[in-house]
Amino acid sequence: MLSRKSAGLTIRKAFTPGANHGAALAQVMQNAIAFGYCDQPTSLTVDPLIFNRYQGTFASKDPSLPDCLSP
Numbered sequence: 001m002l003s004r005k006s007a008g009l010t011i012r013k014a015f016t017p018g019a020n021h022g023a024a025l026a027q028v029m030q031n032a033i034a035f036g037y038c039d040q041p042t043s044l045t046v047d048p049l050i051f052n053r054y055q056g057t058f059a060s061k062d063p064s065l066p067d068c069l070s071p
Contacts, residue, residue, distance in 0.1 A: 012040065 012035075058068045 060067065
């Protein structure tokens with residue numbers, strides 16, 4: 001595929017979950033198609049210091065949930 005030098009072609013590699021020895025072909029193909037056609041999440045880098053402004057005690061509207069204390 002790389003030898004064809006397609007302009008918009010992006011080749012990605014990943015392990016397919018459940019594609020071990022004895023896996024059903026349908027499951028493997030379903031995972032491969034989902035990997036090829038679905039949007040893949042991208043990683044973001046966030047400076048942890050931006051979360052300092054959210055320190056405090058947070059209360060939930062749901063009384064069954066406890067309040068959350070952020071250090």
